[in-house]
Amino acid sequence: MIDKSPLVEMAKGPSPVGAARRATPTLSRPIKLRLTGVSKAFRSANGNTTLALQDINFEVREGEFVCILGPSGCGKTTLLNIIAGLDRAGCGDVLCNGRRVKGPGMDRIVMFQESVLFPWLTACKNIEIGLKSKGLSKAARTVKAMDFLRLVHLSKFANAHPHELSGGMRQRVALARSLAMEPEILLMDEPFTALDAQTRWILHYELQNIWEKTGKTVIFVTHNIREAVCLADRVIVLSSRPGRIKREYKIDLPRPRDDGSVEVAALSTEILAILRDEIEKVMREELDEGSCKECDVKCVGVTPDNSNPK
Amino acid sequence: MVPRKTTLPKKGLALNPGGAGPAKAHIKKPTPWKNYLVKFGFYAGIVGIWELVCLLGIWPPHILPSPVSVALTLYRGFEDKSLLVGIGVSMQRLVIGYSISVVLGVTIGLFLGRIKYLEHSLGSAVLGIQTLPSICWVPVATLWFGFGQVAIAFVVVIGSLFVIVISTQDGVKHIPPLLVKNARLLGIEGWRLYWEVILPGALPTIVTGMKLGWSFAWRSLMGGELLFAKLGLGHLLNQGRVANDTSLLFAVMVVIVAIGLMVDHLIFAVAERSIKRRWGLLVEEH
Numbered sequence: 219m220i221d222k223s224p225l226v227e228m229a230k231g232p233s234p235v236g237a238a239r240r241a242t243p244t245l246s247r248p249i250k251l252r253l254t255g256v257s258k259a260f261r262s263a264n265g266n267t268t269l270a271l272q273d274i275n276f277e278v279r280e281g282e283f284v285c286i287l288g289p290s291g292c293g294k295t296t297l298l299n300i301i302a303g304l305d306r307a308g309c310g311d312v313l314c315n316g317r318r319v320k321g322p323g324m325d326r327i328v329m330f331q332e333s334v335l336f337p338w339l340t341a342c343k344n345i346e347i348g349l350k351s352k353g354l355s356k357a358a359r360t361v362k363a364m365d366f367l368r369l370v371h372l373s374k375f376a377n378a379h380p381h382e383l384s385g386g387m388r389q390r391v392a393l394a395r396s397l398a399m400e401p402e403i404l405l406m407d408e409p410f411t412a413l414d415a416q417t418r419w420i421l422h423y424e425l426q427n428i429w430e431k432t433g434k435t436v437i438f439v440t441h442n443i444r445e446a447v448c449l450a451d452r453v454i455v456l457s458s459r460p461g462r463i464k465r466e467y468k469i470d471l472p473r474p475r476d477d478g479s480v481e482v483a484a485l486s487t488e489i490l491a492i493l494r495d496e497i498e499k500v501m502r503e504e505l506d507e508g509s510c511k512e513c514d515v516k517c518v519g520v521t522p523d524n525s526n527p528k
Numbered sequence: 529m530v531p532r533k534t535t536l537p538k539k540g541l542a543l544n545p546g547g548a549g550p551a552k553a554h555i556k557k558p559t560p561w562k563n564y565l566v567k568f569g570f571y572a573g574i575v576g577i578w579e580l581v582c583l584l585g586i587w588p589p590h591i592l593p594s595p596v597s598v599a600l601t602l603y604r605g606f607e608d609k610s611l612l613v614g615i616g617v618s619m620q621r622l623v624i625g626y627s628i629s630v631v632l633g634v635t636i637g638l639f640l641g642r643i644k645y646l647e648h649s650l651g652s653a654v655l656g657i658q659t660l661p662s663i664c665w666v667p668v669a670t671l672w673f674g675f676g677q678v679a680i681a682f683v684v685v686i687g688s689l690f691v692i693v694i695s696t697q698d699g700v701k702h703i704p705p706l707l708v709k710n711a712r713l714l715g716i717e718g719w720r721l722y723w724e725v726i727l728p729g730a731l732p733t734i735v736t737g738m739k740l741g742w743s744f745a746w747r748s749l750m751g752g753e754l755l756f757a758k759l760g761l762g763h764l765l766n767q768g769r770v771a772n773d774t775s776l777l778f779a780v781m782v783v784i785v786a787i788g789l790m791v792d793h794l795i796f797a798v799a800e801r802s803i804k805r806r807w808g809l810l811v812e813e814h
Binding site: 302352381 | 712
């Protein structure tokens with residue numbers, strides 16, 4: 219077992235916000251975000267319209283960690299962009315704290331797959347530049363930026379430029395920057411997908427730990443089932459195009475969770491069974507009509523090359 | 529062997545304590561002495577051959593002056609300050625014209641890169657005018673502004689402006705859209721977006737444009753001075769032509785090349801390098 223790891227010890231440390239939050243059951247906490255009947259269609263170049271999202275309804279309560287899980291191309295990112303205000307819903311309503319979302323705002327900060335740090339600024343200044351928008355004085359900005367760098371264990375690298383940091387470190391700076399903005403909701407768009415497995419594993423711990431400490435409301439988009447089970451209170455499974463809510467899972471496993479643990483694996487397998495149909499559907503659409511049928515492939519794990527003997 | 533001297537970038541590498549973390553280090557290798565030797569040998573060879581040809585007496589000195597006489601003219605020019613005055617006057621005109629064109633060019637370029645309508649209207653005009661050699665503006669400049677400093681400044685500005693505009697625009701267009709999107713999410717809007725995100729984001733390309741702009745400005749200035757200005761290096765060239773003083777012509781040309789090289793090596797190369805290093809665009813150097 220990995221219980222002796224310092225990361226786990228860290229995560230088990232005192233967490234005042236988290237403890238207080240844990241004391242109140244989720245359902246009695248105020249609703250942070252509510253989506254009602256959100257749909258979105260795209261018009262492609264040849265004039266066809268594709269429905270990306272169809273009738274999405276869900277709500278997220280304060281301090282909840284919700285993962286949106288779905289096969290590639292199911293509109294997860296579109297959904298996140300709509301919540302962030304970077305994209306508009308075709309119809310339906312997005313309410314954040316009871317107010318309708320009309321555009322991007324500092325109450326909803328997005329963390330992307332890439333760290334999107336400003337390459338010419340140091341790690342510390344990258345955090346400060348956002349705090350400047352909140353009207354903090356120069357001294358206060360530096361203090362706060364350093365606080366959050368310490369939270370992601372990067373205070374030693376405050377003066378490093380992004381290109382001097384590894385991918386995992388960059389993502390941690392991005393996380394620190396997002397958290398320093400103190401958003402109502404933290405939106406994460408596959409933030410660990412581009413990282414290697416070990417780094418991802420460490421960041422899963424760190425994120426759980428930080429989440430316990432700060433009690434932030436998080437919406438985390440991923441196609442990685444284990445990641446979703448490992449991190450979330452609740453997993454919302456989307457179907458393939460058009461994206462619809464297929465099922466919701468409450469994850470009650472004790473924290474901190476490890477993405478390799480037996481419980482996480484068991485739940486992941488259960489969700490995979492649901493998702494498998496969807497993944498197959500995507501594969502069938504991507505492959506030639508006939509090739510799937512003629513070889514009778516179960517498309518999971520089959521590369522198009524194998525199934526298309528031309 | 530030459531001792532390995534490493535120069536560390538001042539700001540960029542004051543981190544990575546104890547070598548922790550996979551941070552990339554950019555250590556500038558010293559230029560080997562061999563390269564300098566090769567360079568020096570090459571130029572010495574050229575001057576040697578030049579002197580030799582002169583000694584053979586194939587062409588009279590008023591056609592091909594010997595390196596020695598050019599050196600003497602240079603020496604005399606610096607002694608009686610005529611060359612120094614020429615350099616001073618030319619540099620002053622250049623700096624004035626060039627500064628105007630940098631400020632104007634970067635500003636226009638930033639907006640061109642950001643605003644679609646401007647790009648399609650003004651942008652296409654800029655591309656068109658840019659093909660016009662700057663010397664073509666001299667007649668217009670003299671008609672509009674007379675034979676004075678303003679006309680010279682105008683020619684210098686018009687000669688270097690467009691290349692700076694175009695590279696700035698290019699730099700702006702190559703900023704990753706996600707970076708700008710993310711800046712918006714972080715509440716960076718309006719002037720702050722231009723000043724703190726767009727401008728620094730495009731800076732590596734802008735500096736390249738400024739470097740080009742400098743050499744364009746230099747050329748326009750010489751063209752203008754040669755044709756109508758008093759004082760200045762271009763004027764000296766014209767004097768040399770009138771007086772049939774070929775060694776003066778060569779001396780002035782040597783000065784022009786020397787100034788060009790110096791500015792390029794001491795200012796632009798250094799600026800470009802340090803910006804690219806800080807921006808993480810310089811991975812390996814030698």
